[in-house]
Amino acid sequence: MCELLGLNFKYPVSASFSFRGFRHRSEKNAHGWGIARYDGGACQVFKEARKAEDSRLAEFIRDYEAFQSRIFIGHVRDASLGAHTLANTHPFVRVFQGREIALAHNGTLKTKPLPDNELLYSRVGETDSEGILCALLTFLERENLPLDDFQRIEKILAGFNQNGTMNLLFSDGETLYCYKDKSSHNGLHLVERAAPFHSVSLMDEDWQVDFAEEREPDQHGFVIASHPLTVDETWVDLPQGALFAFRDGVLVYGDLGC
Secondary structure, three states, X not given: OOEEEEEEEEEEEEOHHHXXXXXXXXXXOOOOEEEEEEEOOEEEEEEEOOOHHHOHHHHHHHHOOOOEEEEEEEEEOOOOOOOOOHHHOOOEEEEEOOEEEEEEEEOOEOOOOOOHHHOOOOOOOOOHHHHHXXXXXXXXXXXXXXXXXXXXXXXXXXXXXXXXXXXXXXXXOOOEEEEEOOOOOOOOEEEEEEOOOOEEEEOOOXXXXXXXXXXXXXXXXXXXXXXOOEOOOOOEEOOOOEEEEEEOOEEEEOOOOO
16 A cells, blocks of 8 residues: 655754655555655655665665755555556645645545546546545635635545545645545554654664754654654554644644544
8 A cells, every 4th residue: 555754844854764764665565656845835856656665766865864844745656546657656746826735645536526627737647646636726726715724624635535545645835734534544643753852763674863963952843654664752643534734843733632
């Protein structure tokens, strides 16, 4: 099954540690990988329709400490709909209200949220995932909804979720949105990181990092992944059928229930 990775912090961070562990999940998700980062409302995406563990580009990003942002969205793909092509590789990006919206999806919708002829944003590939992004932005534009109307966005996504399984990460460069599938399909977990930081170890690799050496004293944020990436942190299994929004390393919408 596809897996998701999301980061949101107060100050820019390197994705290398989280991506190092996440990249190993491509062993069972060999049909593509991608990662998006933000600089303001502009989004930079690297993606390939190949296995992340076999990619020299993914290896470069893993080791490139200057690849930093306050917001990251990552995805490794196990294709359920659409060919193994770049056009079908996550994250997908569209421009909305002057900002680039990036989205990655885990799951499968049995029916489309909107017919293609009703979409205000066109798909390039064949996936239901890209269709979710186009449909969501179509709803927001038609109803003239701002991106901080979290309750309305949550209702729209819950409606989409009635058509199948759907975990989502998306962002406008200011807020990281996370939606957990109503039936907990494939899982979605979160860990909070805040000062004072300590050393943590990856679950999928013999690798340890001391965050105390790399973070500002008031640094704070969250890492979201389909399954926990580390062995010595407390990961929270997110409540199902709910939207969460993170901005500047703070939860601004949603109840974690803990």
